Amino acid sequence: MAVDFPNEIKNLRTTMASVREVLDLEKLKKQIVDLEEQSAAPDLWDDPDAAQKITSALSRANAEKDRVENMDAAIDDLEVLVEMGTEENDADTLAEAERELKKLQKAVGELEVRTLLNGEFDEREAVVTIRAGAGGVDAADFAEMLMRMYLRWAERHGYPTKVMDTSYAEEAGLKSVTFEVNVPYAFGNLSVEAGTHRLVRISPFDNQGRRQTSFAAVEVVPLIETTDTIEIPENELKIDVFRSSGPGGQSVNTTDSAVRMTHIPTGTVVSMQNEKSQIQNRAAALRVMQSRLLLLKKQEEDAQKKELAGDIKASWGDQMRSYVLHPYQMVKDLRTEYEVGNTSGVFDGDIDGFMEAGIRWKRAAARGAE
Incomplete structure (x- = not known):
């Protein structure tokens, strides 16, 4: 049964829209700017525990932002791959697109689950x-x-x-x-x-x-x-x-x-x-x-x-x-x-x-x- 690429890609984009809404990328970017300013302070390591928390929070925030942005780019790349395979009727390219689709569905699903972890203590160790x-x-x-x-x-x-x-x-x-x-x-x-x-x-x-x-x-x-x-x-x-x-x-x-x-x-x-x-x-x-x-x-x-x-x-x-x-x-x-x-x-x-x-x-x- 042929994969309905347009519908599957649409589903991925819908899920990612929900993820971005929950994560609030603009707020996350402002948080990163604030943490970068704190981490650049000359007296940062006067308090090692506080410094560790700031640098760890900055690393996590950047990783979260990059993960979302990289996922959006990967969906764009998949769409281009599907268009190439369809226009040229290239079975190998479409097979590669199907493999990429499965990887993306798994990755987007995992990212969606992360957005569900919004309880009071969920961020804790x-x-x-x-x-x-x-x-x-x-x-x-x-x-x-x-x-x-x-x-x-x-x-x-x-x-x-x-x-x-x-x-x-x-x-x-x-x-x-x-x-x-x-x-x-x-x-x-x-x-x-x-x-x-x-x-x-x-x-x-x-x-x-x-x-x-x-x-x-x-x-x-x-x-x-x-x-x-x-x-x-x-x-x-x-x-x-x-x-x-x-x-x-x-x-x-x-x-x-x-x-x-x-x-x-x-x-x-x-x-x-x-x-x-x-x-x-x-x-x-x-x-x-x-x-x-x-x-x-x-x-x-x-x-x-x-x-x-x-x-x-x-x-x-x-x-x-x-x-x-x-x-x-x-x-x-x-x-x-x-x-x-x-x-x-x-x-x-x-x-x-x-x-x-x-x-x-x-x-x-x-x-x-x-």
Whole structure:
């Protein structure tokens, strides 16, 4: 069936018009001029933290502007290519145009999804915590599989990550893990991953080779920033110190450097053991605690608890995504109905399709509630 190039190009231009409207290119260009003036100040690096924020914001703004302008130019080039192929009745040129069209449809779709990330915290970096749920050793192993999946996703995109705390299970896998994804819009993208994940497979830990269902919970919160005002009185915090441990409970530290911090009024608990000293672990734990309390505060203010984080139980009846490895292979999101059969690819970090579908679903649900 021949491709309807005029209609497809028209659709691309319509989407890009919507993208430009949301991004407000003129406002973005003014922002770039302002940031360039700030970055040219002779005393810029007197405050390294502030300087880093200014230069990073300038880099992001320029990248956003270039991405839109380059996409518009690419659509123009595609139109010229189609005209050449049509006028000369050149099948090779039209085949090349079809390949370019597919690339552009994917790229414009990704850019459109970015415009949907306009929530209060969507631009933030993210703190992700994965906890093993029901299912014993299989659940602990599943938690470790999910950690690798998200870290591989970040690696595929060149996003820096930092593992903050790891609690190993006795036999295999993880009881829990907490890590940061340090890139703008990490929270916007990863927030749709929050919830209960379910794994169905032949258990490698069952000597009778029976099928096992196990669960893991994924929590995503936006990373605290210095401009956020979350003060926690000392008397609201209980702090315990202990020795860091490795796989199977093996001690890997001879000093009490690990920190467990409990916020007494809410019962929120944060553990941190991957830094070298107790002081560093305490600072990292406080940062994550502030991030969680910030989100909790906003959830209470806006009555959006389910939308932002939800009540994640990691057991039957709560799952938002199923990973089935037996008797067939499929990963399916139960909210969006998005599914793929390449389970190994998913566990290797190929999850952009799930995130895009989740972001569109979340946005549609928010519009429906307005």
